[in-house]
Amino acid sequence: AQSVTQLDSQVPVFEEAPVELRCNYSSSVSVYLFWYVQYPNQGLQLLLKYLSGSTLVKGINGFEAEFNKSQTSFHLRKPSVHISDTAEYFCAVSVFLASYGKLTFGQGTILTVHP
Protein backbone atom coordinates (compact mmCIF):
# COMPACT_ATOMS: atom_id res chain seq x y z
CA ALA A 1 0.00 0.00 0.00
CA GLN A 2 1.08 3.54 -0.60
CA SER A 3 1.30 6.34 1.93
CA VAL A 4 1.93 10.08 1.90
CA THR A 5 3.65 12.14 4.57
CA GLN A 6 3.47 15.91 4.66
CA LEU A 7 6.32 16.89 6.87
CA ASP A 8 4.91 20.16 8.17
CA SER A 9 1.43 20.54 9.59
CA GLN A 10 1.68 24.34 9.60
CA VAL A 11 3.89 26.76 7.70
CA PRO A 12 3.79 30.47 8.55
CA VAL A 13 5.43 32.83 6.09
CA PHE A 14 5.46 36.54 5.32
CA GLU A 15 3.97 37.95 2.16
CA GLU A 16 6.31 37.97 -0.86
CA ALA A 17 8.62 35.41 0.76
CA PRO A 18 9.30 32.05 -0.91
CA VAL A 19 7.72 28.91 0.46
CA GLU A 20 8.24 25.17 0.20
CA LEU A 21 5.70 22.61 1.39
CA ARG A 22 7.23 19.19 1.76
CA CYS A 23 5.72 15.88 0.71
CA ASN A 24 7.20 12.40 0.80
CA TYR A 25 5.51 9.25 -0.39
CA SER A 26 5.99 5.54 -0.03
CA SER A 27 5.04 3.01 -2.68
CA SER A 28 6.41 -0.22 -4.06
CA VAL A 29 5.26 0.68 -7.58
CA SER A 30 5.26 3.75 -9.78
CA VAL A 31 2.91 6.52 -8.78
CA TYR A 32 1.15 9.61 -10.00
CA LEU A 33 1.39 12.65 -7.76
CA PHE A 34 -0.93 15.59 -7.12
CA TRP A 35 -1.15 18.74 -5.05
CA TYR A 36 -4.52 20.16 -4.06
CA VAL A 37 -5.46 23.38 -2.26
CA GLN A 38 -8.44 23.82 0.04
CA TYR A 39 -9.77 27.19 1.11
CA PRO A 40 -11.92 27.33 4.28
CA ASN A 41 -15.23 25.48 3.97
CA GLN A 42 -14.64 24.65 0.34
CA GLY A 43 -13.75 21.59 -1.66
CA LEU A 44 -10.29 20.77 -2.95
CA GLN A 45 -8.92 22.37 -6.09
CA LEU A 46 -6.21 20.76 -8.19
CA LEU A 47 -2.99 22.80 -8.20
CA LEU A 48 -0.79 20.55 -10.30
CA LYS A 49 -0.08 16.95 -11.17
CA TYR A 50 2.84 14.76 -12.14
CA LEU A 51 2.01 11.89 -14.46
CA SER A 52 5.24 11.40 -16.43
CA GLY A 53 7.91 13.30 -18.30
CA SER A 54 9.61 16.39 -16.92
CA THR A 55 10.11 16.18 -13.18
CA LEU A 56 9.41 19.90 -12.73
CA VAL A 57 5.70 20.54 -12.93
CA LYS A 58 4.09 23.95 -13.09
CA GLY A 59 0.59 24.56 -11.84
CA ILE A 60 -1.91 27.30 -11.25
CA ASN A 61 -1.37 30.40 -9.11
CA GLY A 62 2.40 30.36 -9.67
CA PHE A 63 3.04 27.09 -7.85
CA GLU A 64 5.43 24.41 -9.04
CA ALA A 65 6.59 21.06 -7.74
CA GLU A 66 9.50 18.78 -8.42
CA PHE A 67 9.28 15.02 -8.51
CA ASN A 68 12.35 13.32 -7.05
CA LYS A 69 12.13 9.58 -7.52
CA SER A 70 15.28 8.72 -5.59
CA GLN A 71 14.11 10.66 -2.55
CA THR A 72 10.44 9.77 -3.10
CA SER A 73 9.50 13.40 -2.70
CA PHE A 74 7.19 15.87 -4.41
CA HIS A 75 7.74 19.23 -2.75
CA LEU A 76 5.58 22.21 -3.63
CA ARG A 77 7.18 25.63 -4.08
CA LYS A 78 6.26 29.20 -4.81
CA PRO A 79 8.89 31.97 -5.16
CA SER A 80 6.70 34.74 -3.75
CA VAL A 81 3.49 34.14 -1.81
CA HIS A 82 0.44 36.35 -1.46
CA ILE A 83 -2.06 36.74 1.33
CA SER A 84 -4.56 34.93 -0.88
CA ASP A 85 -2.38 31.78 -0.79
CA THR A 86 -3.41 31.21 2.81
CA ALA A 87 -5.10 27.80 2.71
CA GLU A 88 -4.55 24.13 3.43
CA TYR A 89 -2.53 22.15 0.93
CA PHE A 90 -2.75 18.42 0.35
CA CYS A 91 -0.32 16.11 -1.38
CA ALA A 92 -1.83 12.96 -2.88
CA VAL A 93 -0.67 9.85 -4.70
CA SER A 94 -2.32 7.26 -6.89
CA VAL A 95 -0.70 4.04 -7.95
CA PHE A 96 0.22 3.40 -11.56
CA LEU A 97 -2.45 1.29 -13.23
CA ALA A 98 -4.37 0.95 -9.97
CA SER A 99 -8.10 1.40 -9.57
CA TYR A 100 -9.37 4.58 -11.10
CA GLY A 101 -8.63 7.76 -9.23
CA LYS A 102 -8.13 6.20 -5.84
CA LEU A 103 -5.99 8.86 -4.24
CA THR A 104 -4.20 8.55 -0.94
CA PHE A 105 -3.87 11.95 0.72
CA GLY A 106 -1.39 13.36 3.16
CA GLN A 107 -2.56 14.99 6.37
CA GLY A 108 -2.37 18.47 4.93
CA THR A 109 -0.22 21.55 5.51
CA ILE A 110 -1.80 24.79 6.59
CA LEU A 111 -0.03 27.70 4.91
CA THR A 112 -0.57 31.04 6.61
CA VAL A 113 0.72 34.12 4.84
CA HIS A 114 1.23 37.14 7.08
CA PRO A 115 1.34 40.75 5.85
Add this chain to the structure above:
Amino acid sequence: SQTIHQWPATLVQPVGSPLSLECTVEGTSNPNLYWYRQAAGRGLQLLFYSIGIDQISSEVPQNLSASRPQDRQFILSSKKLLLSDSGFYLCAWSGRPYNSPLHFGNGTRLTVT
Protein backbone atom coordinates in the same frame (compact mmCIF):
# COMPACT_ATOMS: atom_id res chain seq x y z
CA SER B 1 -17.33 22.37 -19.00
CA GLN B 2 -17.91 19.91 -16.19
CA THR B 3 -19.43 20.93 -12.89
CA ILE B 4 -20.17 19.08 -9.70
CA HIS B 5 -22.95 20.00 -7.31
CA GLN B 6 -23.18 18.84 -3.75
CA TRP B 7 -25.88 19.61 -1.21
CA PRO B 8 -26.71 20.59 1.39
CA ALA B 9 -23.76 22.79 2.31
CA THR B 10 -24.35 22.39 6.03
CA LEU B 11 -26.43 19.98 8.06
CA VAL B 12 -27.09 19.51 11.77
CA GLN B 13 -28.69 16.20 12.68
CA PRO B 14 -29.41 14.45 15.98
CA VAL B 15 -27.85 11.11 16.83
CA GLY B 16 -29.94 8.26 15.47
CA SER B 17 -31.48 10.23 12.64
CA PRO B 18 -31.11 9.27 8.96
CA LEU B 19 -28.81 10.97 6.47
CA SER B 20 -28.92 11.63 2.77
CA LEU B 21 -26.29 13.68 0.95
CA GLU B 22 -26.56 14.13 -2.77
CA CYS B 23 -24.02 14.83 -5.47
CA THR B 24 -24.53 15.33 -9.20
CA VAL B 25 -22.08 15.90 -12.03
CA GLU B 26 -22.82 17.78 -15.22
CA GLY B 27 -20.99 18.01 -18.51
CA THR B 28 -19.51 14.53 -18.62
CA SER B 29 -20.68 10.96 -18.95
CA ASN B 30 -19.60 7.75 -17.21
CA PRO B 31 -17.61 9.52 -14.53
CA ASN B 32 -15.96 7.74 -11.66
CA LEU B 33 -17.54 9.03 -8.45
CA TYR B 34 -16.20 9.22 -4.92
CA TRP B 35 -17.22 10.11 -1.38
CA TYR B 36 -14.50 11.33 0.97
CA ARG B 37 -14.74 12.37 4.60
CA GLN B 38 -12.50 14.97 6.15
CA ALA B 39 -12.29 15.02 9.93
CA ALA B 40 -10.46 17.83 11.68
CA GLY B 41 -6.71 17.29 11.54
CA ARG B 42 -7.05 13.86 9.95
CA GLY B 43 -6.77 14.46 6.23
CA LEU B 44 -9.15 12.89 3.75
CA GLN B 45 -10.52 9.38 4.02
CA LEU B 46 -12.01 7.63 1.01
CA LEU B 47 -15.39 6.17 1.94
CA PHE B 48 -16.83 4.90 -1.35
CA TYR B 49 -16.00 4.94 -5.01
CA SER B 50 -18.02 3.94 -8.04
CA ILE B 51 -16.96 3.19 -11.59
CA GLY B 52 -20.53 2.72 -12.84
CA ILE B 53 -24.16 2.31 -11.89
CA ASP B 54 -24.49 -0.53 -9.37
CA GLN B 55 -20.69 -0.72 -9.10
CA ILE B 56 -19.86 0.74 -5.72
CA SER B 57 -16.93 -0.19 -3.53
CA SER B 58 -16.62 0.57 0.15
CA GLU B 59 -13.23 1.41 1.56
CA VAL B 60 -14.04 1.63 5.25
CA PRO B 61 -16.58 -0.43 7.20
CA GLN B 62 -19.07 1.87 8.89
CA ASN B 63 -22.74 2.70 9.19
CA LEU B 64 -22.75 4.66 5.94
CA SER B 65 -23.83 3.44 2.52
CA ALA B 66 -23.69 4.84 -1.00
CA SER B 67 -25.88 4.48 -4.04
CA ARG B 68 -25.69 5.56 -7.66
CA PRO B 69 -29.22 5.65 -9.04
CA GLN B 70 -28.15 7.45 -12.21
CA ASP B 71 -24.89 7.73 -14.12
CA ARG B 72 -24.04 11.15 -12.74
CA GLN B 73 -25.71 10.99 -9.33
CA PHE B 74 -24.09 9.71 -6.17
CA ILE B 75 -25.84 9.55 -2.81
CA LEU B 76 -24.39 9.00 0.65
CA SER B 77 -26.80 7.65 3.26
CA SER B 78 -27.11 6.44 6.78
CA LYS B 79 -30.04 4.91 8.61
CA LYS B 80 -28.86 6.05 12.05
CA LEU B 81 -26.19 8.68 12.54
CA LEU B 82 -23.51 8.42 15.20
CA LEU B 83 -21.63 11.27 16.84
CA SER B 84 -18.50 10.03 15.10
CA ASP B 85 -20.13 10.66 11.72
CA SER B 86 -19.59 14.40 12.14
CA GLY B 87 -17.21 15.83 9.58
CA PHE B 88 -16.83 17.44 6.20
CA TYR B 89 -18.05 15.22 3.38
CA LEU B 90 -16.71 15.72 -0.11
CA CYS B 91 -17.99 14.29 -3.34
CA ALA B 92 -15.63 14.06 -6.29
CA TRP B 93 -15.54 12.80 -9.86
CA SER B 94 -12.80 11.78 -12.26
CA GLY B 95 -12.58 10.80 -15.87
CA ARG B 96 -12.00 7.27 -17.08
CA PRO B 97 -8.22 7.27 -17.58
CA TYR B 98 -6.67 5.84 -14.44
CA ASN B 99 -4.44 8.86 -13.99
CA SER B 100 -7.25 11.40 -14.18
CA PRO B 101 -7.26 13.87 -11.31
CA LEU B 102 -10.22 14.19 -8.97
CA HIS B 103 -12.53 17.19 -9.13
CA PHE B 104 -14.26 18.00 -5.87
CA GLY B 105 -17.56 19.51 -4.89
CA ASN B 106 -17.79 22.23 -2.26
CA GLY B 107 -18.53 19.77 0.52
CA THR B 108 -21.17 19.26 3.21
CA ARG B 109 -20.43 20.15 6.82
CA LEU B 110 -22.28 17.55 8.92
CA THR B 111 -22.64 18.03 12.66
CA VAL B 112 -24.25 15.22 14.60
CA THR B 113 -25.56 16.39 17.98
